[in-house]
Amino acid sequence: MENKKELRNWLDAFGLTHPLVIAGPCSAETEEQVLKIAHELKDTDATVLRAGIWKPRTRPGNFEGVGALGLKWLQKAKEETGMLTTTEVANPTHVDLALKHDIDILWIGARTTVSPFIVQEIADALKGTEKVVLVKNPVNPDLSLWLGAVERLYSSDIKNLGVIHRGFSTYEKTRYRNNPEWQIPIDLQTKFPDLPLILDPSHIAGNRTSIFDLCQTALDLNYDGLMVETHYDPDNAWSDAQQQITPATLVQYMKDLKIRKEISESQEFQTKLQNLRAMIDIADTQLLDVLSRRMKIADEIGKAKKDQNVAILQNQRWNEILGKMILEGEQNGLSEEFILRIFKAIHQESINHQKKVISE
Template identity: 85%
Template sequence: MENKKELRNWLDAFGLDHPLVIAGPCSAETEEQVLKIAHQLKDTDATVLRAGIWKPRTRPGNFEGVGALGLKWLQKAKEETGMLTTTEVANPHHVELALKHDVDILWIGARTTVSPFIIQEIADALKGTDKPVLIKNPVNPDLALWLGAVERMYTADIKNLGVIHRGFSSYEKSKYRNNPEWQIAIELQNKFPDLPLILDPSHIAGRRDIIFDLCQTALDLNFDGLMVETHWDPDNAWSDAKQQITPATLVQIMKDLKIRKEVSESEEYQNKLQNLRAKIDIADNQLIELLAKRMKISEDIGHVKKSQNVAILQTKRWNEILGKMVLEGEQHGLSEEFVLKLFKAVHQESINHQQAILDS
């Protein structure tokens, strides 16, 4: 992607002194509901009204959106409040209807991002548009798919692009509906620092009580905006009721959030930071050396197993290690989630080393 600096212009044009806020219901349910929420949001930090018109559900039988009728409600909300509007599009027909009803920003959902075929069809339908297009991360933690969707849009001469981080599905139990996997969003941000990055805390959380913490983490990581599902009566929402908040709660969240500086010119700050980063560099080098030492021991174990024709995976031993390390980690202030991810990665690398020995 050449001339990446072109990508930031549309967000800068808003001239906001706070992160971009996109808010509104998970689903447009009735005209009254959409208009009521829009009027409750119009004097808040929210610049853009969101509402799902077509709702691709995981399983059939659930509410799947009101369809094109809801676009007229968004139009009316825009006329009455002056808010910009956005909705999800999942195919070229959705694109055609959304553009016809002058939706200001289009977003592409996680289930769509996984398919390069559909992404290409949408890119062709949007070719040359000056409307911002936001791309949610794919359902599974695949950075290449996410970047591929951005690149297909860019190749279609769509320069006003952004991405939405909504977390990733996992079989493992977690306090989140979708695991944040912050490092994936950070890696994307490092590759394309001029690409606006927006957090969708609602889909990561799956419940409203941890939305504030997720928003604060996003701002601490230099995210450019937030997309928060907001409903005037969230407990009775037709979809995703548990993760929606009221406009009043959104106002309070925005008041409580701390927007931090990217850097400080203070000499004392710079000296302390430089000293601590030097210590981090030393610790990181020691960590790599220690992991390499562990893999050498794993290789020695691989040779012993090969000499006795013993299988690589010893499930009982592995479960004992995991349990012990989780307890050890807790004593050192490390979360169970982190310890499990770390040692599963170490275990997989150990298996790879031992497999190479058995195959040699």
């Protein structure tokens, strides 16, 4: 993707004055359900109707979608409401059926993005298409896999591309179903600023109570759109009931969300921002100095352990440090999640330093 300018800015064609909104149920359940939701969304900010037709489930026995029959329901919804349609495709057969039913936007799911072989098969099936193709991040926090999937599609002469950030799986318990890892999509956007970036707050949150805040964060970070799972009866949805909201709630969210300006021309603002950024630069340098001193102490600890043939990892000491830092962090307005991330990284670097000393 060296010539990024060849990417078409397909979002401009919609002529929207607000971020793109993709909404609809996690799963297409019945024709009546799809049409009812579509009609409740048609006069809202939602431009695209989404519905899962084929549902890759983590474990067997859960509802896995109605299959190709649901494509006809999406077609009918488009005819009746004028909304564009989108669904997930996970193999070339899905691609062929979706194209035959004139689905406007196809997205590649997180479980598919992790497999370069399957992504390549889908890219070959879509070769040269004018349809918009969106790529969800892989389930694991791997930027290279995400970029690789986009590059495979681009190499198949697919120019209407975009990405969906739906969060990343983690073995650690967090407040989210899938941890957002905001830095990863920021890194992606830095590499390819012309690639539209859409947030899927439903899969990040795993519950409807966090969706609004995630949407606002995305807008604060200049995301281009939102994909929100929407159902007229969320509690009785056949899949992911807890993370869906009603169309009426979506309407209210769009009224309440604040769209930030990318920049302000105010000279006073520019001066203040420049001064604050200078302060950040100084603080960052001080942080590096402190971390460097800490690692030099870790080197000395490594030497002492080597002399006495003592193991590097001391679990009791590590747990004491972590507990103390979490409490002190909270007193200083820092979240437990942030403290855990920072000090686990520091601890790992300390272990690396001690290993190097002991192995010399």
